[in-house]
Amino acid sequence: MRGGTVAVVGGSIAGCAFASAAARAGADGVVVLERTRGRLADRGLGLCVHDERAAELVRAGALxxxxxxxxxxxxxxxxxxxxxxxxxxxxxxxxxPFHSYHWGLLWRGLREATPDSVVYRQGVAVTGVTGADGGAGDGAGGGDGAGAEVRLGDGSVERYDLAVGADGYRSVVREAVCPGARPHYAGYVCWRGNFDAARLEGPGSHPEAVTxxxxxxxxCVIYRIPGPDGPRVNWVLYAPPPQGGQLRFDDPTSFPPGxxxxxxxxxxxxxxxxxxxxHWGRALALTDPADTFVQPIYDLETASTTAGRLLLAGxxxxxxxPHNTSGAxxxxxxxxxxxxxxxxxxxxxELLRDYQAARGAAGRELVALARRLGRAQVERTPAWARMSRAEAEAWWQGQxxxxxxxGGQAMTP
Known part of the structure; x- marks a missing residue:
């Protein structure tokens, strides 16, 4: 199939990847609508990609x-x-067997690899979408009543053959695909931070090791990542929420860095x-408050990733x-x-049907695994200090x- 126009709502990792995929597949026009006006590359979070997943993605041209x-x-x-x-x-x-990345550097690489034909618009808020399918006989060019309408914050409406929701936790497109689907609070929070790796010295500070x-x-998971100005140490700490009502749990939110x-x-x-x-307590205490934030942990599985001419991504x-280390x-x-x-x-x-078949169940399986990991590593922690190595390995296999x-699943051939 060739031709047609695609709007990608959200311009971060998933948005850049989908925009590139659509442009290279032969779309007549691809537009990315990103709410943020500033530089997404400034986000300093760390993430990891399993070596086997990375190899698959490089072969596919996605990484x-x-x-x-x-x-x-x-x-x-x-x-x-x-x-x-x-x-x-x-x-x-x-x-x-993973490689770690700096979120901003990974995003920058994906953004720079986006074909020049893609129009990337920042500071554009999408307030709603609707999508109708013209049926099995509807070709790439669309037809009467077929396509997606994207409503913008300034009141204007733009029409495309397909709208991709790559707009994250608070997805506007998800509301149109699965009305009422909301992320659910897991009952605990995640503290995040990073600091200059040169400041980490002492026992257990092995560059290739995750602690x-x-x-x-x-x-708490601690590991090195590359940074714009040299290696950094990234850490992710899961724990019960602080008391006192400083955090909201009715909607995905966070206190941003600083x-x-x-x-x-x-x-x-x-x-x-x-x-x-x-040693590790002092190391994490080195983190500047400007590089530290906290967010409640949520999860969500949807009944469908497509509806009409709408599609959900990431x-x-x-x-x-995050326990599953599979987001990117x-x-x-x-x-x-x-x-x-x-x-x-x-x-x-056909495109939307095949995408749903390929990614719907895969996403639900990742949610289920991450819930098991969260229960075992935060909600119902074992008596770790009394575990033998054999008991620790059996505990892991149980999760x-x-x-x-x-790190995610292999792609189905």
């Missing part, structure tokens, strides 16, 4: 070469044990001092708790499946429940 990444090889699970020293005691170590600090009621209140910072520092091995389709890979896999469906399809209806591992 451009040359983007800075840091190689990781193993994951060490650590508990506080004063007798073992300031770095704590390693209770288990497992292979961890997971385990404590009653929570855990916006934490003194009370929230005091809560974080007390948690580090009370639960962490001294977090708009499924919100997966899943967004790029969605774009890969979209491109493959376009190549096989003769009509928009997987038959899944091959974390």
């Amino acid at each position: 451009p070469g040359g983007i800075a990444a840091h190689r990781l090889e193993r994951r060490r699970w650590v508990v506080r044990d004063d007798a073992a020293g300031p770095g704590g005691r390693v209770i288990w170590e497992q292979p961890f 997971t600090v385990c404590f009653p009621g929570g855990s 916006a934490l209140t003194p009370e929230l910072l005091d809560h974080l520092r007390a948690l580090l001092e009370r639960e962490f091995p001294p 977090d708009a389709a499924t919100v997966v708790r 890979a899943k967004a790029l896999q969605d774009a890969t499946a979209f491109a493959a469906a376009w190549g096989r399809a003769g009509t928009w209806e 997987l429940a038959g899944a091959p591992g974390i």
Whole structure:
């Protein structure tokens, strides 16, 4: 199928990937509508992509070469044990074949790889969409009553043959595809931060290793990432929410970097001092408040990823708790499946049907796995300090429940 016009609502990782896929597939016109006016590349979060998923995505053309990444090889699970020293005691170590990325650098690489024919518009708020399908006989050029209407914040309406919702947690497009579907609060929060890797010294500071600090009621994942000005240490800490009503749980939200209140910072520092091995508590305390934020954890699975001429991608389709380390890979896999469906399809209806078949169940399985990981690592933590290595490995396999591992699934040939 060739021709037609595509609007991509949201211009981050999923949005850039889908815009590139549509343009390369032969769309007549592709427009990205991004709400943010500033530089998305300034987002300093870390993320990881499994080596096998990355290889698949590179072969498919969804992951451009040359983007800075840091190689990781193993994951060490650590508990506080004063007798073992300031770095704590390693209770288990497992292979961890991932590469870590800086969110902004990954986004920049995807944005630069977007074909010149794509029109990328920033500062454009989409307030609603509608989409109707013209039926099986409707070709790429559309027909009477077929297509998607995109309503903008200035009151104008734009018409396309297809609208892709790559607009994340608060997706406007999702509301049109699955009315009433909302992310659900998981019952705990995620603290995030990063700091200059040159400031991290001492026991257990192995550049290729991920360290997971385990404590009653929570855990924290610590690893290196590349940064615009050199290597950084990224950390993600899961724990029960602070008391006092400073966070809202009725809608996905966060205190952005630099916006934490003194009370929230005091809560974080007390948690580090009370639960962490001294070395790791001091290391995370090095994080500048301007590079620290907290957000409630949510998840969401949708009954469908398509409706009419509308399609959901990335977090708009499924919100997966971060424990699964699959968010970026899943967004790029969605774009890969979209491109493959376009190549096989003769009509928009066929494209949307094939995409739903390829990605609907995959997203729900990722949500289910991440929920198991969250229960085991935050909501119902075991007596980690008393675990043998064999018990720790059995505990891990129980979370997987038959899944091959974390980091996402292989694409179906």
